Amino acid sequence: METIFIILFVLTLLYIGMADRLSTLVRILGVQGILLFATAFVALDKVDALNLSFILIETILVKGLLIPAMLRRTLQRNGIVRETEHTVTQFQSLLVVTVIIVLSFILANSIHQPHLRIGYFTASISAVFVGLFIVMTRMKIITHMIGYLILENGIFLLSLAVGNEMPLAVNTAILLDLLTSVLLLAFLVDKVGETFQTVNVHDLNELND
Amino acid sequence: MIALVVILVVALFFIGIVNRTKSLLGGRVGPGLFQHVHDVVRLFRKGAVISTTSSIVFRLAPTISFVAILMACTLIPFGTQPALLPFQYDVVAFAYLLALSRFVMILAALDTGSPFEGMGANREGIYGMLVEPAFFVVFGSLAILTGHTSFTELFSTLHVGSGGVSILISVLAVYVILQIAMIESSRLPIDDPKTHLELTMIHEVMILDHSGFDLGLIMVSSSMKFALFGLLLANFHLTPSAPLWLLLIIAFGVNIVFAMTVGAIESFRARNRMKRNPQFILTLTSVAVLIYFSVLILTNKLVL
């Protein structure tokens, strides 16, 4: 069961590699959020109400609904539709994502750790690197945010892969932090758009030596 | 004490002999032997013309220069007769006293603000500097040879022909000292007192502005400097065993030969080109080093 979700999740990563329209990326993020919930739900050994509701909030509510909605709003406010400048073509981008997934699989397979779930590990590592890849290659700061969120999803999966629980208090703090940082980033995207009249990264390099 | 007397006496006629030799070789009769002395006496009596540019340095310099030479005279022994003021390593003091005389004369020259005197001063400084290593290496070598480090002790054991001493070393030493004497006294081949083109002079151009008593002092100093080196050379020939009268004769004889040599050289040789002078003086150091090595071999310190 969980293998299906993992494969679906990896598929979304491939889709991200191809996607061009920003709204598509945002939608994929939403889908990822729901997939994460499903995975977590299945993966959890013993489901207690508190933990379940916590994960529910974190994945469905925050990752699946709240963040995509907010991103969509930001897109509208700044009038951004698609990524117009690429440093790599879509073909290359897809190729790289594929390579990342393959390499992650090889890496995960080479690790012999009894408590490590290889499938999760592959997916999470792929997501982390795909997220970073997005950040590296895209020009719009909003895409950077999306890349960061993909990375965060990867980290979430990784924590599932490890299967080690943080105390609830710590988990809550982490969730709060993430949420706030995303909100703050969204706010800053607006501010950058306002102040610089651009949302392209390469215009944002006044601070250098 | 005897040494000082000898030097003073020699100083009286040295320049006279040089000039007489030159004029005889040049086919002239020339001035009398003591013309030089007369000149000095006349200068002592005269008033002076001094440059408005000059200062106390200009006036004081001849005096200091004279005293420095005088003090140098007190360091020279006469054969086995000790010098007036003998002490260990007085060789150093000797060289430095000559340097002092040079230092003040250079300053006096610069004090006039004349371009020619500046030129002479500059050359005097360089040649004086270049000649010193030769002097020290020679006397150092002699010190190694004899084991003594003051003029008095040195010459009490060392003279040409004295037992065990290589003639070669003494001859070379005499040669070097002779050349040093020529340079220090501003004679050929470095300098030519006869020349009347200021650009080519060294010592003479430095004293262009001096007159009267001061010029007299300068002339006395240069005569004494000659006599000083003359006695130094003579000391190589003063056999300790000989009686005093013989020694005196030898000493004066050496000085007369020295003066005649100077005269002869000045008659037959042309002055070096200015550019060649440093190199010429450096040759002396090379010869001095040769002496040093010979001494090392002689004292069995260096085995070839």
Add this chain to the structure above:
Amino acid sequence: MNTLMHPYVFFAGAAIIAGLLIIARTMSAQILLLASYIVLLASLTWHEFTTLNVIEAQYLKADPLTVTLLSVLTILGAVAAFQGVLYAKHRGDSISHLALHNAALVGFLSMLVGVYLSRHIGLVWAFLEASTLTAAVLIYHNRNRNSVEATWKYVFVCSIGIAIAFAGILFLSIAGSATDAHDLSFEALRAGAHTMDPTWLKISFLFLLAGFSVKLGVVPLFNVDIDAKDAAPSHISALLSSVLMNAGFSAVYRIYSVYSGTSIRPWLNSVLLLCGTLSILAAAVYILKVKNLKRLLAYSSLEHAGIVLIAVGSGAWFAALLHLVLHSFAKSAMFLQYGHYFRLTKSKKINAGGDYLSAHPAGAGVFIVGLLALCAVPPMGTFLSEMLALTTLLGTAWWWWALIIIPLLAVILWAMTKRIVSILYRPRHHTSVNGSRATMSMAMETIPQYALLAVVIWLGFFAPPAVVDFLHRASILHP
């Protein structure tokens, strides 16, 4: 007072004060609230000092390191809060603007208190991330192009960095999952670390170091720190260079001390040396190039953070902590004085300055003494700590690292001196704007700066044995 000052009380109090600050609409109320927050901080510090190594809240515990850093935080927090009010006054900011700033300041400082106090690695992470968010508000304070850019970059890179660090924590728990050490508190980790798989430990340390480097302000993620310090108001830059850096140190150092009980200790040390050396290299490279005084100071922080890591890596833990503390004071003084510089020259540029000795004599004194402190020369305490660090390094098997580090330090010294001296002495031949001279009140404002610098001298050479002893205890996290 003692029993009352539970950390929870502190955090509750801080939250209330922050809330009140946002709604308070008079200057005096703002000042009063800030003052009460400082009192709160001070009493927490005192409380923790008296209850060392007692677990009060579930995941909060104070050890000597905590108390040391808390003391620094209290002092610098007080100075910065005071300076913040003056800053708003000079700029003529609205009271609501100031209120937001003050509230964020309180939040920021409280989050750092959390970092110092946490004994759980996840909680450290959470507090550090929270400090990023509050710091963002402070960096954004001036609301101009530079601050927008810097804030965006800072928040974004911090988030990425902190995500990397989180991956490091997860790798650590992979390492721990093979054993029974499921608890990620420092005590449990320390107890179980030697049974863990060294490879995973290495990987997790690498990720944690890379992630937290953004807080400590060292290679690899130092760049955004520089930008943030450039764009933030000067008293905030002072805090970023001192207490925030200390927080990063606290995190890295606690992790280091957990791992150093295992077989990978030599590896840890050499990684820290590499990281420190690269930091110093980067600092040297940029200090040679930089034209902006504020960035110069920021790069100097990079250098000193590098020295601290080198001290840790070579085993001179006391020197590391001492250097960290001294640097906090010295750098704060310099940043505060930079504020005056900006007010007088209306420019961040070094070549806008000149003849500072006449324009602002008292401030020039701060620059000189501060420069001496940053260059680590007698009679500054930094001299002692840097000397200890370097001599310890020279006594280890890695002594040849010193051959790289020392020339770089010399380059930094040369470049810094050259720039500061040019500000102090170079005659000004500019237009009327730059001809302004410091007022009496500015001269008075240098008193706290001198006080901070005095601490640098005092701590280095005349500190009472009790203080030195306490620092020693603070620097050794586990016996």
Add this chain to the structure above:
Amino acid sequence: MRLTFMVACVVSLVIAFVTSIPAVTVLVTGMAWSADIGSVTYVADSFSAFMVLVINTGSVLAALYGVRYLADDPDGRSLTESILHGTSFVALHAAMIGVVISSDLYSLFYFWEAMSISSFLLVLFDARQTKARTAAIRYILQMHIGAVGILVAIGFVSSAMGGVTYSLVHDYAASHQTWIVLLPLAVAFAMKAGLFPLHSWLPDTHAAAPSHVSGLMSGVMIKLGAYGLIRFGLLTDPSTELGTVLLVIGIATALFGIVNAIGQRDLKKLLAYSSVENMGLIVMSVGMAFIARGIDAPYIEIAAWSGVVLHILHHMLIKAVLFQSAGNILHGTHTRDLNNLGGLIHTMPGTVNLLLLGGLGISALPGSSGFVSEFPMYISGIKTMMMSSTSISMLGVFSVVTLCLAGGFAIIAFTKAIGIGALGTARTKAPLTAHDPHWTTRFPQWLAFGGALFIAVAPGMFIRALSGVLYGLSEKHIPHDLLTTLDTVGIGQAVLIIVVGIVWLLRMLATRTKPVAEGPTWGCGFQEGDARIQYTATTYADSTIEIMSPVTDVSVSYRHIDPADMFPRTRSYHTEEKDLIANKVFDPLAIGVERVLRALAVLQSGNMRSYILYAFVFIVVVVVLTLAEVL
């Protein structure tokens, strides 16, 4: 300014007073002084005590001069600056004392750095001028690099021995390779002492510093470099090899220094290069002493040490006189360029008299303290020539030749400084309007000169008084005939001075009645001679520089006249004296390092995407290095 410095002066006097008492006690009783301050032990043996006295004398002279010098300071200065200057002065004084009474490397390093930094702050005094600023910064950089040597020594010794007291250094040197500890220390000391090829900071710094500070730095501070070499040389049981190395370095330094002094146009730079020379002579003599100890030749050793001790004293006093005179000239004329001076003896007689006397002294001419301080060096040199081993004998030749060449060059250098700078006619208007400063500026100068004169006529007395120091250095008693020789030299000097006086009186008597006419200088028929036809500093040095061109670096910027130039344009001829080592070695090195570092400066691109990349590059690099087992 003046008031602040007066406070500094008083504090300095107090320090001098307080520290001199134990120092004198040490010298008189021969018992070392030691005290525990905090956990650190400070020790003053006879050599330290001697250095303390030297430091105190030099500092007090500088302070006394400084008070008046600063009173004439034309620039308006802020209170901060005054306080900084005063504090740094006192700090320098105290730090120097600290250096010589330290008995462990930590304290040494502390005071050493304190000394560098306080002198740096003092040099900053004139930093409103770009040149002075640059010089000061170069100075602190080089001092910092030098001080690293001590740091390295601390690292090695403390890790091996668990402590860094001097006795542990000795044990370390005995049980390990001596050079491991001695070489880094020697770099530090050589840098401070201005030994070739690490001397290049010295001329610029001395020229940039205010004159009381240059006098102090040159007279006292750089001696501490020699102090360090001596102290640690003795600690490591000096061998003939070490002595030879020092001797060779000393020779190179002395000759390089004095040849370059001749080339200088800047009066203070000339003096500074002369300090390089004198440090070279001191170190050469130290080397000689070590060699003598190695071959067990007590007479030579004692003679060499006497030379060192006397030369330190002599140079401290005479350099104070000279730099302070230079300071007076600078204040009077606002220039240090000899080509702009001339004829000062008419407008500033008081200052020029001192310059003259100082010039005589520094050229080591008879009648001065320089002669008696170089005399024992000659003794050791000639005596070494007479040693049985050929190689040792050759070293003696080298040292004697160096001494006499340095003496000869010094004559050229100082006749240039005095003759061009102070005599002749004024080359610009500046010297014409100059006048002597207040007599109080000359008070410390006369004080210093008086001291030097005392040394000149009674060297034996000094050596007797300092027999404890010499015993401490050599562990041997002074041979009687050495004392006799020195006594004779002293008497001879006194006689020389007296005879000069007598002859001068006689001359006055003889010429009293003679008419004296005044006229222009003889121009060989050329009537329109003016100040411009005089020899200049550049031309005076030209022939020396020509024969010494391999070790000097004088650049000439002049375009030769092209035959095709029908109407020649205005031409200029400009020479610039540079330091060979600085210009050809250190500067290119520094530029190279800077270029490499600048080339690395692409990281902070402002491009955030690359910032994130760095994290991964870092992780990958560490992983690769780990796999490669580098880490």
